[in-house]
Amino acid sequence: MKANSFLGAWNGFFFAKQSPIPLALFRLAYGTVVISTLFLLHADWISWYGPNAWVRLSTIGTMEPGPRLNLFTVIPQSDLWVRILFWVFLVSAVCLASGLLTRVNSIVVFACLASIQQRNLLILHGGDTFLRVAGFFLMFAPAGSALSLDRLIRIWRGKEGVEIRPHRPWAQRMIQFELALLYFAGFCSKIEGGSWVQGTALYYVYHLDELQRFPIPSWFFHPVILKLGTWFALALEFSMGVLIWIKELRYPLLAVGVLFHLSLEYSLNIPMFQWDVLSAYILFVDPVDLTRFWNWIRTRAGRYFGEQMNVIYDGASERRLRIVNMLRAIDILGRLSFADLRDSPARLDAARQDAQNQLLVSTSSGLRRGRDGLRALARVVPLLWPLAILLRIQQLWTPRIATSTKAG
């Protein structure tokens, strides 16, 4: 009986299908922190990883023997090749964040990330390690199944509908496991040290000159506050490692964790560490709550993005149906409604002729079609704003071209 219930819980935890939106948001955050890390390192790419870097490749090999996934051992040893590797890494991280060829790019990002860390293990902090181990499990996750260009391409090709399909979250669970372990192992390691138990650890941390960042109020250095702060950090690490798995405690703990990391980001100069860790918090949020939260944002923020528009289309045309599905997928603020000519023939009779050839956009100022309609849509759908800019530029240029042609 007990074995059965354990098996049931195991299967429920790792294999019960759920919305991949938290995972997709994590992918976005993960890609962003990887890109930021690369930008922060940019001035020192060659100093840390070049053939004449601070530490040579052969020295790292002596120090840390054994075969490793390290692309630096494969590429020719020149500054040019090191730069090429970094640019490939950067482009791949951008593609991963935007969900283009997600699986391939998650593999490329992991291989490059593991390589730069293996090439120089001496300058890493816990956040880098977390990115590496999370990146390993991200390769196995359906990270491109929501909020991705891959999904839009699948919709365009007719391979997927507008509804986001649920997936088995086992790879996502492993990233969650890693995050919880980061805290719990940190807690176990700290309680072995006297200063954490005595409550003096933060005194030392905040008097390390090179770690200081923004000014800290003097009351923080009162011995009682420092002791409480030290023990609070211990308690939080334990809770984030163990109690985070209890559903009722999860959100309060995540909220305290966010505040804790933001306070560290303010006070200590450990670039990207806090963001690396915080990026994975989203994985602990229930997809149902995420949807509820997003709907709340939608109803409040949506009205600031202009009037709601009705897109009229002919559902008999497969091409137009695909465009409409694409619009549905990218209309994250719910600014559009859709009307199929076949469903409401009487009401849309006037538009029938036009809509058989193109999409029509019904606005308060009347029906718009073609490029004009696209421009109207691009204004109210945030993900189409780049298109709105392009159309605006085109609109500004077209009369000039026409004028110059006439003059010629």
Added chain:
Amino acid sequence: MKNWKYVAINIFLIFHILAISTWCLPMTNPFVQVCRFAVRPYFVWTGLFQSWDMFSPQPETTNAYLEAIVLYQDGSTKIWSFPRMDLLSLNERYHKERYRKFVEVLLDGKNSVLWPDVARHVARLPGIREGNPKKILLLARWSTIVYQDDGTFTRSPLDEDVFYRYDVEPGDLQ
């Protein structure tokens, strides 16, 4: 899900949960040691090795800095300092923090294998290489944070030690 796929994923999950836990939790049990030894090649190759010991078991209790004394062929000297976070602007220190970590690692005697590379790199730096350096001395400066019960901050006087000397070879500068 197909049966074989379900079994394969479960093996993958169980293996990784056990292996990662035994790898990074501070346990001294002989069985755990055997497990760590067994998974080491796989963890090292894939990059799954991990340790979560920031500021633990004890945070650093010294402020330590690293400088290089450059002795040139013509007898002149120059002191080159590694980027010191407390002397940089907020923006610069966010970009250059890796140097702080690097210095922390270098000042650990266990990592002496790194010192020749570092001295060689200093000799090759723009502004130093052109002067034809003959010798590089690595100098550590440090002061200990002295805990005060009333919360005030005191530090011991700055101490220093030349812990490595490197004779620059002509090939180092090419």
